[in-house]
Amino acid sequence: MEKESIDLIYLDPPFFKNKKFTGISSSDLRKYSFDDFWKGSDDYAKFLFDRISLCKGLLKKTGSIFVHCDTSAVHIIRNIMNIIFGEDNFRSEIIWYYKRWSNAKKGLLNSHQNIMFFSKTKDFKWNQALVDYSETTNLDQIMQRRKRNSLGKTEYEKDLSGEIVIGGVKKGVPLGDVWEIPFLNPKAKERTGYPTQKPILLLDKIIQLTTDEGDVVLDPFCGSGTTLVSAKLLNRKYIGIDESGDAISLSKERLDSPIKTESHLMKKGKDHYRPKDEFVDNILRDINCSRVNRNKGIDALLKDEVMGKPAFIKVQRENESLEYTYGLMLSALENKKGSLGIIIQTDDSKIDINLDSQIVSVCRTIHSQIKMKFNS
Ligand SMILES: C[S@@+](CC[C@H](N)C(=O)[O-])C[C@H]1O[C@@H](n2cnc3c(N)ncnc32)[C@H](O)[C@@H]1O
Incomplete structure (x- = not known):
């Protein structure tokens, strides 16, 4: 040979x-x-x-x-x-x-x-192959940028106004x-x-x-x-x-x-051990995102940035008003300045807001990725 x-x-x-x-x-x-x-x-x-x-x-x-x-x-x-x-x-x-x-x-x-x-x-x-973070990883927390202080200890980096600085999107671990x-x-x-x-x-x-x-x-x-x-x-x-x-x-x-x-086992594997929330799982299944656990206001993080910013997703739960979902997400994003929040509306209430055209296009993509049928 x-x-x-x-x-x-x-x-x-x-x-x-x-x-x-x-x-x-x-x-x-x-x-x-x-x-x-x-x-x-x-x-x-x-x-x-x-x-x-x-x-x-x-x-x-x-x-x-x-x-x-x-x-x-x-x-x-x-x-x-x-x-x-x-x-x-x-x-x-x-x-x-x-x-x-x-x-x-x-x-x-x-x-x-x-x-x-x-x-x-x-x-x-x-x-390079990346796998999802473990279920116990607090994804939104590890996104916060860290630095060493004068004593050599790591701490969260803050900007001039004292807000925590968000790092890039985390796509997974090797x-x-x-x-x-x-x-x-x-x-x-x-x-x-x-x-x-x-x-x-x-x-x-x-x-x-x-x-x-x-x-x-x-x-x-x-x-x-x-x-x-x-x-x-x-x-x-x-x-x-x-x-x-x-x-x-x-x-x-x-x-x-x-x-x-x-x-x-390999197909079911990870889903099997996830906290069970079938309604949210079904909706997020076809979207290229990582699940965020233990956060009431955030369900997932898109794997690709939107306009150079990390974008978090929250799904409106059944029997939950859009205002309520919005409120939860808003407080979760409070310490994540410089990031975007996307809410997936699952009821048919009307909303009246003006969005940047790039955000609208991301939303359209997400919408078409979701196989479930919505009224709105
Ligand atoms: C462990 S088995 C390989 C099994 C294979 N990976 C599979 O998935 O079916 C080892 C193989 O090495 C072959 N073998 C043993 N000595 C060899 C040699 N000197 N040259 C070539 N093949 C040899 C055997 O015939 C046997 O098929």
Whole structure:
């Protein structure tokens, strides 16, 4: 293969378990297996060292490599990667965390695997991913700009008239290194019966963070072809290698008709833990905003600024007059000078106000984003 031609390498080699892995397809009863036997840790380390060294030569200077393992070999792999790529190019150890149901074990139930992430150089490709703030974060408070005082303590910055200064809109926090993604359940359509098959959702994350459409992804231990299917669905090019002919046939079949199982937990996830207010949730669902909790006068903050200012949203509740909603919002905005407030009216009372044309256009956009039908 051509040197420096690959944007991303993901490898999920045997895990150093000294056993044979077997599986069976529930649709056509085809059997699959691969061996994970070694003479010792040196034997395993040499096997991976030789192959990961070759991988390094194939990676572009902007490329990244992810090595999947678990507690059996994480220490060996971290060492090998440090030697081949250099400690400076260690980016993260991702913990893939999943729920398991078992009461059979004395001791702690093992519920994670490890993915060692290194880049070839410091100049690696990265598509920043942001996630919402935790439910306990007081979003409107963290927007208030802080500075250090003469004693070195942080305090809220105030303007000349003593008002608290509002900083820019907060779009979220960078994605962390612990990823909760459910194991494929035994009945999931995505499951092929190949032993140790990984979920496409896990590979989607890795591919989206480190590549763009058209980039090339390589999986040198592709097994059932999960990485390749994910790459194909995300419009990336892909190369898969496996010593097992069955694995290659299965990968080709999956690529011909890809099936991806959506995770209910991931879809429901955050909403599930939010304070329940279905009426407001329904209205805000289609708007590009972050929910603000524990504030009577503000329900959400738009992720994009309006006329260079942060814009807060408040939804008029059922059986609440518009004046009342307005009053709540007005007092909430009291200490947020320089920001805008947008009220979503949900009754049909008439209002008579003049608004700046840019604000009207933002309101129209928000209105068209809300799928619910209103009388006004
Ligand atoms: C853990 S499985 C990969 C599972 C895969 N990630 C998936 O989602 O289906 C490891 C794979 O490595 C393959 N393998 C083992 N030794 C190999 C070698 N020397 N060269 C290429 N593939 C190898 C096995 O056949 C097996 O398919």
